[in-house]
Amino acid sequence: MDASTAETFRQNYSDAELRDAMELLFFSYRDFIGEPDAILDDFDFGRAHHRVIHFVGRNPNITVSDLLSILKITKQSLSRVLSQLVREDFINQEQGPTDRRQRLLSLTEKGYALEEKLSAHQRSRIAKAFNQAGPEAVDGFYQVLLNMMNNPKEFKRRETS
Amino acid sequence: MDASTAETFRQNYSDAELRDAMELLFFSYRDFIGEPDAILDDFDFGRAHHRVIHFVGRNPNITVSDLLSILKITKQSLSRVLSQLVREDFINQEQGPTDRRQRLLSLTEKGYALEEKLSAHQRSRIAKAFNQAGPEAVDGFYQVLLNMMNNPKEFKRRETS
DNA sequence: AATAATAAGTCAGTGTTATTGACATATATG
DNA sequence: CATATATGTCAATAACACTGACTTATTATT
Numbered sequence: 001m002d003a004s005t006a007e008t009f010r011q012n013y014s015d016a017e018l019r020d021a022m023e024l025l026f027f028s029y030r031d032f033i034g035e036p037d038a039i040l041d042d043f044d045f046g047r048a049h050h051r052v053i054h055f056v057g058r059n060p061n062i063t064v065s066d067l068l069s070i071l072k073i074t075k076q077s078l079s080r081v082l083s084q085l086v087r088e089d090f091i092n093q094e095q096g097p098t099d100r101r102q103r104l105l106s107l108t109e110k111g112y113a114l115e116e117k118l119s120a121h122q123r124s125r126i127a128k129a130f131n132q133a134g135p136e137a138v139d140g141f142y143q144v145l146l147n148m149m150n151n152p153k154e155f156k157r158r159e160t161s
Numbered sequence: 162m163d164a165s166t167a168e169t170f171r172q173n174y175s176d177a178e179l180r181d182a183m184e185l186l187f188f189s190y191r192d193f194i195g196e197p198d199a200i201l202d203d204f205d206f207g208r209a210h211h212r213v214i215h216f217v218g219r220n221p222n223i224t225v226s227d228l229l230s231i232l233k234i235t236k237q238s239l240s241r242v243l244s245q246l247v248r249e250d251f252i253n254q255e256q257g258p259t260d261r262r263q264r265l266l267s268l269t270e271k272g273y274a275l276e277e278k279l280s281a282h283q284r285s286r287i288a289k290a291f292n293q294a295g296p297e298a299v300d301g302f303y304q305v306l307l308n309m310m311n312n313p314k315e316f317k318r319r320e321t322s
Numbered sequence: 323a324a325t326a327a328t329a330a331g332t333c334a335g336t337g338t339t340a341t342t343g344a345c346a347t348a349t350a351t352g
Numbered sequence: 353c354a355t356a357t358a359t360g361t362c363a364a365t366a367a368c369a370c371t372g373a374c375t376t377a378t379t380a381t382t
Contacts, residue, residue: 013291018284019219020318021291021302026212027316028306029190030233046367051187058180064330072191077369079331101329101378123179129308130174130182133301140294140301141182145189147290155188157181207338225359238340240360262349262358 035121043114048073048081050118053107056091057115058158061104063096070154090114196282204275209234209242211279214268217252218276219319222265224257231315251275 033047040050055070056062068078082105085091090111096102107115130138146152197211204210216231217223229239243266246252251272257263268276291299307313 013288015284016319018287018291019215019280021287022215022280022283023219024303024306024316024318025190025193026215028309029186031311032186032309034233048368054180054183054187058184065328072195073368074370075330076332076371080368083331096329099329099379103330119180119183122183123176125309126179126182127174129305130179132308133304136297137301137304140298141305142185143294143298144290144302145185147293148189148193148286150192150195155185157185158177209339226357234339235341236359237342237361241339244360257358260350260358262347264359 032122032125035125036118039118045084048077049085052078052081052085053090053111053115053118056105057107057112060106063102063104067105085111193283193286196286197279200279206245209238210246213239213242213246214251214272214276214279217266218268218273221267224263224265228266246272 036050037047040046043049051071052067055067059066059070064075064078064082068075071078082091086093089108092106092108092111093103094106096104133141142157146155149155194208198208201207201211212232213228216228220227220231225236225239225243229236232239243252247254250269253267253269253272254264255267257265294302303318307316310316
């Protein structure tokens with residue numbers, strides 16, 4: 001979609017259409033997150049652990065407070081999950097080099113292996129959806145979901161090819 | 162995207178790209194569901210009530226068991242929420258006309274009003290995202306998310322224009 | 323050097339949403 | 353009549369979130 005046609009967008013969507021989209025989001029997200037649960041059960045972990053492992057994996061050496069603002073949960077909620085992951089050697093904490101109050105978080109090898117295992121199903125689900133829908137659809141998927149975010153800049157797309 | 166070019170899709174996405182998409186789903190869904198909570202608080206309701214109200218609204222006279230298979234939660238989980246909504250006159254139950262074991266669910270006027278109020282923010286969020294991204298992007302959004310579902314036929318798109 | 327602010331962690335209590343398992347009732351179907 | 357189905361309910365439990373209050377270590381400010 002180039003700039004010259006940008007003015008010609010239909011700017012009206014009916015409530016029924018918008019409710020369709022709401023429902024599609026619900027269904028697709030429900031199925032998207034429903035998968036790794038079995039693996040997590042084996043470790044006595046839940047979805048909260050999964051999210052922490054994902055975001056620490058994507059942001060090596062992230063601080064606790066930065067992780068908190070991504071997850072938008074409280075320190076106390078994170079604490080339970082994080083201390084468990086550190087205790088069981090999935091996540092490593094080390095003192096910040098310049099600010100020694102910080103505890104920089106990164107995945108251990110064990111943590112990385114779990115992330116791989118957990119995300120395998122989700123990655124192949126997305127790959128399948130992308131391949132079936134085609135590259136133009138993938139662009140649309142990105143555009144719509146980015147525009148749905150409160151702060152689209154929070155999403156850092158690492159790789160485009 | 163027409164059938165003639167369907168064979169030319171790039172069929173390989175890197176793990177990093179796929180993890181990008183996972184993250185975008187997380188962020189956009191987090192922001193999408195984060196909004197109606199304040200309204201729900203006023204009624205002492207939670208997200209579970211919201212989901213029930215939404216799906217009963219979209220599927221008038223749905224049976225309890227059909228609602229359960231959409232939500233993919235247990236009967237006991239639904240029961241607490243549903244009986245509360247019935248007790249406070251947001252949802253109406255009536256005996257099935259052919260099968261009297263069934264309790265067909267529908268929104269009362271009060272329930273419909275609440276649904277309107279709750280979905281208003283989400284609808285305008287989606288409308289904004291659709292308008293910013295453009296109609297082709299909207300098509301892509303639909304295609305990708307549909308292909309991400311376990312059973313795309315579960316999604317019934319009511320309106321296309 | 324003293325004070326204030328920040329980063330992280332912890333203790334205690336609470337609430338929502340989900341779970342499993344067992345069982346009850348009404349109705350429908352073979 | 354026996355069995356299956358649709359719904360509802362009781363009890364116990366767990367995951368994941370919350371609020372509020374407080375501590376410790378470290379950094380920044382005055």
